[in-house]
Amino acid sequence: xxxxxxxxxxxxxxxxxxxxxxxxxxxxxxxxxxxxxxxxxxxxxxxxxxxxxxxxxxxxxxxxxxxxxxxxxxxxxxxxxxxxxxxxxxxxxxxxxxxxxxxxxxxxxxxxxxxxxxxxxxxxxxxxxxxxxxxxxxxxxxxxxxxxxxxxxxxxxxxxxxxxxxxxxxxxxxxxxxxxxxxxxxxxxxxxxxxxxxxxxxxxxxxxxxxxxxxxxxxxxxxxxxxxxxxxxxxxxxxxxxxxxxxxxxxxxxxxxxxxxxxxxxxxxxxxxxxxxxxxxxxxxxxxxxxxxxxxxxxxxxxxxxxxxxxxxxxxxxxxxxxxxxxxxxxxxxxxxxxxxxxxxxxxxxxxxxxxxxxxxxxxxxxxxxxxxxxxxxxxxxxxxxxxxxxxxxxxxxxxxxxxxxxxxxxxxxxxxxxxxxxxxxxxxxxxxxxxxxxxxxxxxxxxxxxxxxxxxxxxxxxxxxxxxxxxxxxxxxxxxxxxxxx
Ligand code: BG6
Numbered sequence: 001x002x003x004x005x006x007x008x009x010x011x012x013x014x015x016x017x018x019x020x021x022x023x024x025x026x027x028x029x030x031x032x033x034x035x036x037x038x039x040x041x042x043x044x045x046x047x048x049x050x051x052x053x054x055x056x057x058x059x060x061x062x063x064x065x066x067x068x069x070x071x072x073x074x075x076x077x078x079x080x081x082x083x084x085x086x087x088x089x090x091x092x093x094x095x096x097x098x099x100x101x102x103x104x105x106x107x108x109x110x111x112x113x114x115x116x117x118x119x120x121x122x123x124x125x126x127x128x129x130x131x132x133x134x135x136x137x138x139x140x141x142x143x144x145x146x147x148x149x150x151x152x153x154x155x156x157x158x159x160x161x162x163x164x165x166x167x168x169x170x171x172x173x174x175x176x177x178x179x180x181x182x183x184x185x186x187x188x189x190x191x192x193x194x195x196x197x198x199x200x201x202x203x204x205x206x207x208x209x210x211x212x213x214x215x216x217x218x219x220x221x222x223x224x225x226x227x228x229x230x231x232x233x234x235x236x237x238x239x240x241x242x243x244x245x246x247x248x249x250x251x252x253x254x255x256x257x258x259x260x261x262x263x264x265x266x267x268x269x270x271x272x273x274x275x276x277x278x279x280x281x282x283x284x285x286x287x288x289x290x291x292x293x294x295x296x297x298x299x300x301x302x303x304x305x306x307x308x309x310x311x312x313x314x315x316x317x318x319x320x321x322x323x324x325x326x327x328x329x330x331x332x333x334x335x336x337x338x339x340x341x342x343x344x345x346x347x348x349x350x351x352x353x354x355x356x357x358x359x360x361x362x363x364x365x366x367x368x369x370x371x372x373x374x375x376x377x378x379x380x381x382x383x384x385x386x387x388x389x390x391x392x393x394x395x396x397x398x399x400x401x402x403x404x405x406x407x408x409x410x411x412x413x414x415x416x417x418x419x420x421x422x423x424x425x426x427x428x429x430x431x432x433x434x435x436x437x438x439x440x441x442x443x444x445x446x447x448x449x450x451x452x453x454x455x456x457x458x459x460x461x462x463x464x465x466x467x468x469x470x471x472x473x474x475x476x477x478x479x480x481x482x483x484x485x486x487x
């Protein structure tokens with residue numbers, strides 16, 4: 001439960017993200033009595049709306065996915081206001097300041113404000129700067145209140161633009177005030193990677209190059225680009241999924257244990273992984289990377305269009321919707337262990353998982369009977385939809401002969417737990433309110449990942465290179481050519 005009272009200020013309050021994610025999360029938190037008191041919400045958008053119109057819109061959006069309890073909603077609605085702003089006009093930030101004061105004349109929220117930027121990323125710098133100039137960033141921090149700024153990825157589109165954005169954010173806000181969201185980190189099963197590794201004594205001693213053959217991190221989606229062509233066609237899968245979620249999963253698998261589970265120490269260890277990543281050999285890029293784009297195909301029995309036929313996509317677009325990449329981490333633990341990262345849209349299924357493939361036994365006493373090869377152990381950390389831990393190992397097959405069979409030890413994550421389950425955005429909001437940055441990206445890590453990916457992106461974006469984007473039919477396992485990226 002969050003104790004400190006607060007005003008949540010949502011920029012982009014009439015947009016999709018607010019209606020689909022932020023508001024439902026706030027509603028659920030209120031229903032589970034997790035929010036502080038008082039908790040005020042100020043929605044900000046460009047449209048001319050009254051507070052009651054905004055409340056009505058939010059109620060309608062919620063009703064699409066929730067059974068809204070009228071009395072609970074009535075209580076919540078009382079704390080919701082709306083302010084129309086033009087984000088470019090300094091006068092409007094003065095108006096915002098006055099509105100904040102008017103909403104809480106007695107200072108019951110103690111100057112605590114959470115600015116949530118649910119706006120297109122090209123507005124982040126502008127809004128942060130204007131907030132700062134209006135005295136709504138650090139100046140408050142010097143008093144009693146805590147001010148936080150929440151931004152969603154993408155944080156820039158390459159190393160240079162990420163640094164530029166950061167310079168602006170840091171001109172007005174301190175790093176401890178900035179919460180860069182990676183919604184993957186809010187997934188229970190993603191957080192579980194660290195618990196599983198570091199709260200058990202039996203896995204960590206073999207979690208290294210001596211025992212692990214390779215690691216395979218997969219994030220397949222069956223969805224296509226949906227209504228996000230404007231953003232996606234400029235981003236592509238490397239910026240959309242790799243720069244953030246895939247890199248985060250990689251760090252969780254590969255990092256060293258911090259001495260304390262504390263935000264800065266955990267983030268230090270994640271950054272060290274990125275620092276140790278072997279630069280991509282851009283002259284031999286084909287050995288390490290395959291890019292693809294979905295063509296028309298069948299998903300769940302119904303035909304779907306190819307990427308270039310999707311509304312809003314340039315028909316000549318060479319934006320990749322699939323990538324498979326082989327990376328190495330140059331340190332003592334991981335030297336020589338390939339790590340495969342694969343993500344794609346319009347794949348055969350929605351599946352996110354981490355596979356730890358162990359090495360075969362060093363010497364088989366069964367080799368005269370069974371031959372040299374014994375299938376090695378495999379550990380699957382299922383993230384979605386199978387939220388599980390699954391260990392495959394060999395046992396004797398029943399019968400008189402010496403014969404092995406692989407069997408599974410399976411743990412279903414949700415089974416046997418009766419407590420409340422928070423969804424991704426609920427957890428994100430909670431941590432922002434609590435000021436806990438463990439789940440969020442720190443700027444050094446953002447830059448290190450961009451530093452790793454930017455040469456690859458430049459190489460991919462150059463006109464000659466762009467020919468080698470392979471088509472794959474929607475609803476399949478990606479391009480055939482990806483099979484050459486293997487251990
Ligand atoms: C988002 C990407 O960050 O993650 C989307 O922008 C992608 O393109 C989504 O679909 C996947 O998230 P999840 O939680 O559905 O795996």
